Amino acid sequence: MPALEVLALLAAASFLAGVAGSFLGIGGGVFLIPFMTLVLGVPLHVAIAVSLVGVIATSSGAASVYVRDRLTNLRLGMFLEIATTVGALTGAFVAVYVDARALFVTFAIVVFYAAVHMARTKEETAKERAYRTAPEPRVARRLGLGSVYYDQEDGAVYRYRVDRPWAGFGVSAVAGAMSGLLGLGGGFVKVPAMNQLMRVPMKSAVATSNFMIGVTAAASAFVYYSRNLLDPALASMVVIGVFTGTHIGTRLMMRSRPQRVRLVFAGFLAVLAILMGLRAFFPGVIL
Numbered sequence: 001m002p003a004l005e006v007l008a009l010l011a012a013a014s015f016l017a018g019v020a021g022s023f024l025g026i027g028g029g030v031f032l033i034p035f036m037t038l039v040l041g042v043p044l045h046v047a048i049a050v051s052l053v054g055v056i057a058t059s060s061g062a063a064s065v066y067v068r069d070r071l072t073n074l075r076l077g078m079f080l081e082i083a084t085t086v087g088a089l090t091g092a093f094v095a096v097y098v099d100a101r102a103l104f105v106t107f108a109i110v111v112f113y114a115a116v117h118m119a120r121t122k123e124e125t126a127k128e129r130a131y132r133t134a135p136e137p138r139v140a141r142r143l144g145l146g147s148v149y150y151d152q153e154d155g156a157v158y159r160y161r162v163d164r165p166w167a168g169f170g171v172s173a174v175a176g177a178m179s180g181l182l183g184l185g186g187g188f189v190k191v192p193a194m195n196q197l198m199r200v201p202m203k204s205a206v207a208t209s210n211f212m213i214g215v216t217a218a219a220s221a222f223v224y225y226s227r228n229l230l231d232p233a234l235a236s237m238v239v240i241g242v243f244t245g246t247h248i249g250t251r252l253m254m255r256s257r258p259q260r261v262r263l264v265f266a267g268f269l270a271v272l273a274i275l276m277g278l279r280a281f282f283p284g285v286i287l
Helices: 003-024 029-039 044-068 074-097 100-120 126-130 138-143 165-182 187-197 202-226 232-255 258-281
Strands: 147-151 156-160
Touching: 003 029, 003 044, 003 187, 003 202, 003 232, 003 258, 029 044, 044 202, 044 232, 074 165, 074 187, 074 202, 100 187, 100 258, 138 165, 147 202, 165 187, 187 202, 187 258, 202 232, 202 258
Parallel strands: none
Antiparallel strands: 147 156
């Protein structure tokens, strides 16, 4: 395939990955890596390095919008990022000792359960969340993890608190470990954890995940760059495509109802669970 055609296809795929990644808070590597390896024939490690640059671009483009509109919970993101980083280092260290088939089957079951649970659970309104009577956890109160949320349905601003901070911290560590073990971003674990466990509004969970994935990806991308695995031409096309796509993805997310974002994310998790199950028995399937 001619070089110009490869770059054009990559830019188009990166645009779509940027739209999906910023809308769901997952980065986009789960889409770009299979495309580059299976369609363009890019070596896997080079594809991962280029994809990490795309994740940074997605995070940068989307986070600027979400922070401006007060959707990103910066304190919560920094709190959970500690667990994610530790988990990622642990996952990368133990990757060689874990049976890949058992890992993919187990994780496929967990992800599919999360998809079903998200699809069946009705999104709590900002007003219902603000007037919940349970006391705020001590850790969340001391760290100031609560934030404010603009509810587009009634045009009001509500303050929400963060429930079960330590449970979310632990799940974020698992998300980091899965990222190190499977070579995927942790957004598909962080968003359900924040929304389901910590009772963060869906849109705020997506926005905060977008903020977090860029920090994690930057550290990993530096490692690949130091090993000369980053292709500048491919990376430039990914940045152009992804950064353009994030403008559309963020607008779609801002204008969509929280329940619709929730259902789209649940559908994404279901597909991801199926792919993980297939990879357990067919190693040629690349996520």
